[in-house]
Amino acid sequence: MTLNQAPLNEPLELVDTDLEPVAARRLLRLGLRPGARIRLVQRLSGGGRVVSVEGARVALGHAVLSRLRVRPAK
Amino acid sequence: MGEGAVRPLVAVTGSPNSGKSTLFNALTGEASATGNWPGTSVDLAHGVWRELDVDLVDLPGAYSLDPMTPDERFSREVLVEAERRPDLVLVLADAAQLTRSLYLPVQIRELPVRCILVLTKRDVAASRNVTVDPDALGAALGCPVVVVDPRRRTGLQGLADAVRAALAAGVPVPRAHLGPDADELDREDERFAVVDAAVRAGMDLSHEHAADLSDRIDRVATHPVGGPLVFLAVMWLVFQATTTIAAPLQEALDGLVSGPVTDGVRGALASVGWGGGWVEGLLVDGIIAGVGMLLTFVPLMAIMFTLLALLEDSGYMARAAIVTDRLMRTIGLPGKAFLPLVVGFGCNVPAISATRMLTDFRQRVLTALLVPFTSCSGRLTVYVMVATTFFGSRAGTVVFAMYVVSIVFVVVVGLLLRNTLWRSMGNEPMVLDLPSYQRPTLRLLLGSMWVRLSDFLKTVGGIIVVAVSVVWVLQSIPAGPGAFAAIDVADSVYGAAARVVAPLFVPAGFGAWQVVAALAVGFVAKETVITSWAQTYAGSGEGDLARNLTETFAQASGGHTLPAVLAFLVFLVAYTPCVATIAAQRREIGLRWTVLGMLLNLTVAWLAAVAFFQVGRLLW
Numbered sequence: 001m002t003l004n005q006a007p008l009n010e011p012l013e014l015v016d017t018d019l020e021p022v023a024a025r026r027l028l029r030l031g032l033r034p035g036a037r038i039r040l041v042q043r044l045s046g047g048g049r050v051v052s053v054e055g056a057r058v059a060l061g062h063a064v065l066s067r068l069r070v071r072p073a074k
Numbered sequence: 075m076g077e078g079a080v081r082p083l084v085a086v087t088g089s090p091n092s093g094k095s096t097l098f099n100a101l102t103g104e105a106s107a108t109g110n111w112p113g114t115s116v117d118l119a120h121g122v123w124r125e126l127d128v129d130l131v132d133l134p135g136a137y138s139l140d141p142m143t144p145d146e147r148f149s150r151e152v153l154v155e156a157e158r159r160p161d162l163v164l165v166l167a168d169a170a171q172l173t174r175s176l177y178l179p180v181q182i183r184e185l186p187v188r189c190i191l192v193l194t195k196r197d198v199a200a201s202r203n204v205t206v207d208p209d210a211l212g213a214a215l216g217c218p219v220v221v222v223d224p225r226r227r228t229g230l231q232g233l234a235d236a237v238r239a240a241l242a243a244g245v246p247v248p249r250a251h252l253g254p255d256a257d258e259l260d261r262e263d264e265r266f267a268v269v270d271a272a273v274r275a276g277m278d279l280s281h282e283h284a285a286d287l288s289d290r291i292d293r294v295a296t297h298p299v300g301g302p303l304v305f306l307a308v309m310w311l312v313f314q315a316t317t318t319i320a321a322p323l324q325e326a327l328d329g330l331v332s333g334p335v336t337d338g339v340r341g342a343l344a345s346v347g348w349g350g351g352w353v354e355g356l357l358v359d360g361i362i363a364g365v366g367m368l369l370t371f372v373p374l375m376a377i378m379f380t381l382l383a384l385l386e387d388s389g390y391m392a393r394a395a396i397v398t399d400r401l402m403r404t405i406g407l408p409g410k411a412f413l414p415l416v417v418g419f420g421c422n423v424p425a426i427s428a429t430r431m432l433t434d435f436r437q438r439v440l441t442a443l444l445v446p447f448t449s450c451s452g453r454l455t456v457y458v459m460v461a462t463t464f465f466g467s468r469a470g471t472v473v474f475a476m477y478v479v480s481i482v483f484v485v486v487v488g489l490l491l492r493n494t495l496w497r498s499m500g501n502e503p504m505v506l507d508l509p510s511y512q513r514p515t516l517r518l519l520l521g522s523m524w525v526r527l528s529d530f531l532k533t534v535g536g537i538i539v540v541a542v543s544v545v546w547v548l549q550s551i552p553a554g555p556g557a558f559a560a561i562d563v564a565d566s567v568y569g570a571a572a573r574v575v576a577p578l579f580v581p582a583g584f585g586a587w588q589v590v591a592a593l594a595v596g597f598v599a600k601e602t603v604i605t606s607w608a609q610t611y612a613g614s615g616e617g618d619l620a621r622n623l624t625e626t627f628a629q630a631s632g633g634h635t636l637p638a639v640l641a642f643l644v645f646l647v648a649y650t651p652c653v654a655t656i657a658a659q660r661r662e663i664g665l666r667w668t669v670l671g672m673l674l675n676l677t678v679a680w681l682a683a684v685a686f687f688q689v690g691r692l693l694w
Contacts, residue, residue: 019503025262026505029137031173033266037279041289045298046400048504054273055204055282056171057289059296059396061504 004047004065008040011073018067027068030058037073082128082241083158087149087182088166089175090135091509093194095119097166097224098132099521125234128241131160137174139181153185162188162240164233169206170198170510172277176269179215183249188240191219192233198510203281211276215268216249225515288510292393301397308385308394309416315377320420321451323373331366352559355550356543364542367599368535371423371654376527378417378424383522385413387514392506399504405488406496408432411441415484418448419477422651426658427530436496442663443671444488446651447678449480452600453646459604463620464627464639472643479682480647487678530658537657545598563591563606582645582680583631583638583687593645599652637690641683648679 006012014036017024031053032038042050047062060068086101088094102121119132136146139153153159163182167175179191193208212219220236222229249268252261294300336358343349343357385391391410399409410432418425425445432438457476461469545568550559553570563569564587572591579585588607595606611622624635631638650656650672659668 023503023505028262028266029174029177030505030507031171036173041285042292042296043298044296044396045301048396048399050292050296050508052289054171054173054277054279055199055202056174057292057508057510059392059504059506059508061399063503064505 001070002066003040003049003051003060003068003070004062006040006070008043008049010039012038012040012070013073014038015069015071017069019064023064027064031056032058032068038070081122082161083131084123084128084162084164084237085131085133085152085160086164086166087133087136087153087178088164088192088194089137089168089171089178091171091507092135092166092168092175093224094135094166095132096518097164097192097194097222098130100224100227100230101125102130126237126241128237136178138177153182153187160187162190162237164190164192164237166192166194168198169193169196170202170204171195172199172206173269173273176215176272177265179217180249180265180268180272183216184251186245186248188243188245189217190233190236190240191215191217193219193221194224195510196221197223198512201510202286205278205281207276207278211272214272214275217246225512225518286510288389288508291511292508295390295393296396301393305394305397308390309413312381312385312413313416313420315381320374320377324370327369327373328366331362331369335366336362352550355559356546360543360546361539363546364539367542367654368531368538371421372527372531374421375424375427375530376523378421378428379523379526379530380519382413382428382526383519384514387512387518387522389509389511392508395506396504396508399506405444405485406492407437407441407488408434411437414441414445415448418445418450419480420451422446422448422450422655423534423658426655426662427526429662439663439667440488440491440496442659443491443667443674444484446655446659446671446675447480447483447487447648449477449647450600450651452652455601456596456603456646457643460623460639460643463623464636472640476643476647479644483648483678483682487674530661534654534657534661537660538654541653541657542598545595563595568594578680579683580630581687582641582683583634583691584627584642584645584683586626586630588626589630589642593649596646597650597653599654600646603646631687631691634687634691634694636694637687640690641687644686645679645683648675648682650675650679 003012014032014034016034017027017032019027027033032051036053039052040049041052041057044050044059047065049060049065051058051060086094086098098119098121101123103124121130122128123130131152133149133152134146136149138146139150140146153163165179165182167179179189182189191212193206193211196206199206208219208221218236218240220229220233222233252264295304339358339362340349340354343354348354385394391413394413395409397409398412402409402411411429414425414428417428422445425448426442429438429441429445432441453476454473457473458469461472465472548568548571549563549566550561551567552558552561552565553567554565556565569587569591572594573587575594576585576587576590579590584590588611592603592606596603607619607623611619627638627642628635651659656668656672659671663671
């Protein structure tokens with residue numbers, strides 16, 4: 001599933017991203033890379049979410065969320 | 075190290091929000107702008123770390139040395155290309171955001187330079203039940219790790235000891251890494267693998283809390299409904315502080331300068347026989363008036379800069395950016411740009427300075443060009459006077475309409491610029507770093523305020539004083555017969571110029587020199603439009619300012635008085651901002667953009683005024 005479809009407060013694993021190189025690099029820098037364990041912590045207006053990644057919080061717009069594929073983490 | 079010898083150079087670097095500038099201030103004892111927003115320390119600060127007698131240089135916040143942003147490019151220059159390269163680099167890493175903080179030190183370890191990892195915000199990580207083991211981290215990265223809390227100034231002795239030891243030892247062998255011939259993506263992957271290994275070795279996330287205090291605050295502060303309400307409340311407070319709290323202070327300072335100080339100087343000049351002449355005029359109406367105007371900005375700017383530091387340092391600014399992101403995106407600006415525009419309705423000058431928090435230069439330019447279209451309180455005094463004169467009981471509606479017009483200008487001009495000059499802007503998807511909330515310390519707030527305030531006075535002060543003096547001189551040079559500084563404004567070079575320009579405003583319905591001259595005086599400060607009329611009509615002997623003004627507008631508009639007055643007010647909303655705003659613009663976005671902005675303001679104002687009058691006179 002893509003991140004915009006994922007439930008809040010469940011442990012997730014980032015599978016891959018489908019973004020332009022610049023945006024993808026930006027996410028990599030913030031710790032959002034394949035294999036990273038993440039969690040959605042907050043809904044934002046306009047379909048955005050706050051993502052918890054390794055203790056840090058990043059706000060992502062809907063356009064980004066729909067291009068990140070995740071699966072439930074074990 | 076003895077006198078005359080070159081001190082070792084130590085650079086402080088690290089990701090944005092890692093506490094870099096705070097550490098720098100703690101070590102040097104010097105103030106430097108600090109704040110909880112990426113890219114605060116754009117200017118390079120340097121000082122001496124007295125305890126160790128080393129030079130300390132504060133690099134801009136960066137996640138890497140890859141030149142993706144101007145700040146990262148600059149860090150790279152200092153570390154790799156500069157003539158005097160650092161002997162040691164202190165890389166700050168935020169324990170609460172460890173993964174993203176480690177790419178930079180991993181990259182720096184590829185350089186032949188001593189490196190110490192300074193671990194900050196361990197308390198924030200601890201509050202989330204995330205623990206970091208400095209020794210395991212150091213072993214994985216191949217450099218010493220020291221735990222420091224720059225905000226509370228703890229761990230500084232341990233840091234000093236580590237720096238002393240590292241400087242005494244030789245330069246360590248760089249980390250084995252893929253060479254410059256390797257593919258850039260492969261090199262990045264290799265670094266991320268090192269980061270991952272270090273994080274796994276040094277950080278324990280297994281007991282992380284599901285939600286900490288920051289998250290609980292954010293449930294309200296970034297909530298789809300609660301977020302905008304909190305944001306509006308915060309903006310209301312900022313607006314109140316920059317208007318109602320600052321206003322009495324401004325008036326008191328203004329009263330002091332125009333009262334006792336002016337009287338004192340007049341008295342002193344009279345006692346040495348220089349009273350009443352051009353010396354008094356230049357000194358009192360030029361220089362002292364200019365300094366007085368500058369002084370009245372001081373409380374306003376001090377309040378503004380303190381609030382800005384408070385919003386940045388507490389972490390709220392990032393939340394405000396989320397709330398306004400969608401709205402601002404329509405005109406190609408990020409959510410952060412909302413604050414300068416709100417502040418602009420109080421005063422344009424601090425609003426221009428507030429654009430500094432925008433890290434993207436194009437966004438800073440666009441915001442700084444839009445700020446003059448926000449209707450400042452100086453303009454309000456003119457609306458009120460003109461509206462009560464011409465519209466009686468409907469004055470309130472007219473004044474309100476001017477604020478609506480102002481907002482329309484911001485949106486329309488924003489869209490226009492975005493779709494012409496910067497077509498590619500504003501399309502980047504929202505990716506915003508949310509630092510944890512923290513309680514701001516008074517020392518940080520006041521330090522940050524003072525650095526920005528003194529910088530403002532240094533760079534903008536001279537321009538304001540000079541401009542006010544030049545306007546006085548132009549108003550004192552007679553265009554015809556008469557002596558210097560002994561004539562009415564109407565007979566001065568200034569008045570003559572207004573007469574030349576006046577016909578340009580015939581299509582807008584107010585092509586009278588008295589009106590144009592007042593607008594020109596308004597260039598110094600919008601409030602002075604009224605005082606200018608008082609001066610202009612004082613000589614006519616008929617006394618009543620309102621009647622004279624009505625007559626002027628009636629004549630200039632061919633009887634369509636009200637449309638002409640509305641056109642005048644619309645022009646007043648949008649035309650060239652006051653000289654202090656322009657000085658601030660020049661400081662933030664450079665002379666070229668400032669001049670372009672002035673032309674933009676004049677063009678938009680003229681076109682809108684003409685449109686208002688031409689449509690209006692068909693109706694009235």
